Amino acid sequence: MAEFDEVMRFEVMRFEVLGPLRVRRAERELDLGFPQQRALLGLLMVRAGRPVQVSEIVDVLWASRPPASAPNVVRRYVGALRRLLEPGLPPRAPGRRLSRRTGAYLLDAEPDEIDLLRFRELTLRGRRAVATGRPEVAVRQFVGALGEWRGPVAMGLPASAREHALFRAVEHELVLTTRMAADAALLCGAAGLVLPSLRRAIELEPLDESLHARLVMALAACGLQAEALTAYEEVRRRLAAELRVAPGAELSEAHTRVLRQEVRASAPPAHRPVRTALSAPVKLLARPAQLPPGLTVFAGRSEELGELTALAGAAASSGAPGTILVSGMAGVGKTASVVHWAHEVAHRFPDGQLYVELRGHDAAARPAPEPVEALRGLVGALGAPPRHLPDDLAALTDLYRELLTDRRVLVVLDDAADTEHVRPLLPTAPGCLAVVTSRDRLPGLIASGARPLRLEPPSAADARAALALRVGHRRAAAEPEATEEIIDRCGRLPLALAIVAARAVSRPGFPLAALAAELRAAHGSLDAFAGVGGTADARAAFAASHRSLPPADARLFRLVALHPGPGIAADTAAGLAGLSPDEARPILGRLADAHLVCEDAPGRYTVHTLLRAFAAELAEAAEAAATESLSLPRHSF
Secondary structure (H helix, E strand, O other), rough: OOOOOOEEEEOOOOOOOOHHHOOOOOOOOOOOOOOHHHHHHHHHHHOOOHHHHHHHHHHHHHOOOOOOHHHHHHHHHHHHHHHHHHHOOOOOOOOOOEEEEEOOEEEOOOOOOOOHHHHHHHHHHHHHHHOOOOOHHHHHHHHHHHHHOOOOOOOOOHHHHHHOOHHHHHHHHHHHHHHHHHHHHHHOOHHHHOHHHHHHHHHOOOOOHHHHHHHHHHHHOOOOOHHHHHHHHHHHHHHHHHHHOOOOHHHHHHHHHOOOOOOOOOOOOOOOOHHHHHHHHHOOOOEEEEOOOOOOOOOOOOHHHEEEEEEHHHHHHHHEEEEEEEOOOOOOOOHHHHHHHHHHHHHHHHOOEEEEOOOHHHHHHHHOOOHHHHHHHHHHHOOOOOOOOOHHHHHHHHHHHHHOOOOOEEEEEOOOOOOOHHHHOOOOOOOEEEEEEEEOOOOOHHHHHOOEEEEOOOOOHHHHHHHHHHOOOOHHHOOHHHHHHHHHOOOHHHHHHHHHHHHHHHOOOOOHHHHHHHHHOOOOOOHHHOOOOOOHHHHHHHHHHHHHOOOOOOOOHHHHHHOOOOOHHHHHHHHHHOOHHHHHHHHHHHHHHHHOOOEOOOEEEEEOHHHHHHHHHHHHHHHHHHHHHHHHHOOOO
């Protein structure tokens, strides 16, 4: 780029902007005086080639309490960046580098134009070389990738932006690539090439024992045994002082091998990647087909299924691994909809479909599988021999993601409790897609790039079609008024409709009007939606969501749900709970994230009719318990 007299670098993360995105300062001064402008540019580069929703931009630029004018401010910043990236761009022209999509902005760049993209491409090449048993080639690719690493992530940004999950994720990518580089280098006798990167990675993660183990081994492999032992002793003391723990198995074994002088530059280390511990480079030995059966009585949801398909298409066209988050209240039909859709698009994922039941909100309170347990099941389904699988989460995660390299696999992660519940299970290979369902909005997952889809109760037409399919079209058509009343009293909630429909099918001689009368006589009680044949019922489903709430959140939920009227303002909710608006607002936000309340308009909340009934039962139980405690006989001593 000799034609540029002076280059203004975008020091917004660990990477600089290269190639055509450089700006000649002599032609146009790069004025990024506002910290938010620098944060916006950093965000767009981290997500280059993928649309970034305006809501995500606002979240990064204003960590809390964004101004009402935030979308307009973002629009102005985008316009300024467009003119900087394309100085000759006419006013109001859309621009080629920075384009607007529906509710989102996309920075268009090639891998050789942004260091982060180059880093990711070289890392992917290194993974492929490891997978095909070529560690020498892998080392060259990994070292090239790590050569793009120049400074602290998000340097020059406000602290709130630097701490955002999107930029933290870049640090995680660097650490993972450093681990893989060290493993490959130790296998082929090139440990000296990765020592600088190992030391820098340890600055990022000073208590990461796996990094320290690799450093100790690499130093010994380079003939620096005394330095290796010193490095071990330093981390041992730090672990004891800061965490009050002794070194784990991996670090201890590295130390033992150094003491026994078992490490040689050409010898594979004991902690080499799991893939190389197998008898040969692992191929995808199996084409998993783990999707559970779809509902034979699934109906409607055409709009939501179409949106799922559109989100999957957007992820595929980005050339990056995609994640879709489908969230909604208990019983709204998330699993049924996703599984139905997954069967419809399974042909687009010829290398298989994986399914994990995470049980984040299990009605029977069964414990959720640990990430290690879930990963062992996934890599086993992909063909890795179970007897060779480690217990280490990081090693299992690396193996899982390597097994998916160059594959097109659909991964359905059902009922996640939180973001960390699913993060190790997300594929990183382009061509793979993860679809996560959760009762929580999982803002952390969205901040990491997941495309959100909120599932609401179906439309009246879809609810009518679903009920008719279950009880029979003739039967529903013969009693249209009873059908409509059942739908209305079920609040259009698919779980409630399924329970009532099962009762109707089990009593084919009963008119639907009789079932409608039963619901009417229940006066909104959830007894009308008890499970059939031991299956989970509406009350159990709601209780599973309620169990995870902190006491203050649970109390405000009950107060809001019992408030008369179609909705409640945030200030009113705060007054009911004896809280200030500033205290109530984050609690309401968490309840909305958990889909226990719905923020239909800014600062105004509604509660589903069946959740209101659940809250009433909770209040009644609490009152009964209080009355019973007061009426207990006093004992004389």
